[in-house]
Amino acid sequence: MKNVMLLTLGALALSACTVAVRPGVSVTASSSNLIADLQPDRGEGSTYFVGERVRFRFTTRASGYVTLVSLDPDGYGNVLVRDTYVPAGTTLFPRPSDAFTFDLTPPRGVQRVRAIFTTNRATAQIVFSGRYDQNGWRTYTDTYLQPVGASQRDVAETFFTIR
Incomplete structure (x- = not known):
């Protein structure tokens, strides 16, 4: 098994995780403005070392449902x-009630994390695990959101570096 965001014995291993929107990174735009903030616990663009844990602060203006997906430096996407x-x-x-943690593992580099938020449960059954280029990852996000009305969804992205 690969060391990429791997759920094992209650710990989720996050490989190289950089979350932030940088030049060349695009996210599906939304005019709904439902997500107020998404960032790792040390702040967007921060540095973590292999073996450390990361948490994500996610703030919304409405209640709803969130899916967090990561894109590792080597192109692997994980839920x-x-x-x-x-x-x-x-x-x-992870929340205190969650039975997992986000433990960082190689590969080292910039890790991107995307929050996909909907005010109603998403109906699309999309698999986000696999290897993606920028266009493929964006396509999967768009497909996941397609059944949800534009005013009921939002997407945000952040990044951090794993050393």
């Missing part, structure tokens, strides 16, 4: 959290 209910306000992931 961190799928279709999980969150109240309006700030939620830290």
Whole structure:
């Protein structure tokens, strides 16, 4: 098994995780403005070392459902959290009630994390695990959101570096 965001014995191994929107990174735009903030616990663009744990601060203006997906430096995409209910306000992931942690593993480099938020449960059954280029990852996000009305969805992305 690969060391990429791997759920094993209660710990989710996150390989190279950089989350932030940088030049050349595009995210599906939304005019709904439902997501107020998404960033790793040390702040966007921060540095973590292999073996450390990362948490994500996610803030919304409405209650709804969030899916967090990561894109590792080597192009592998993984689901961190799928279709999980969150109240309006700030939620830290993993939550204290979650039976997993986000432990960082190689590959080293910039890790991107994308939050896909909908006010109603998403109906698309999309698999986010696999290897993607920028266009493929964007296509999967768009396909996941397609059945949801534009005013009921939002996407945000962040990044950090794994050393």
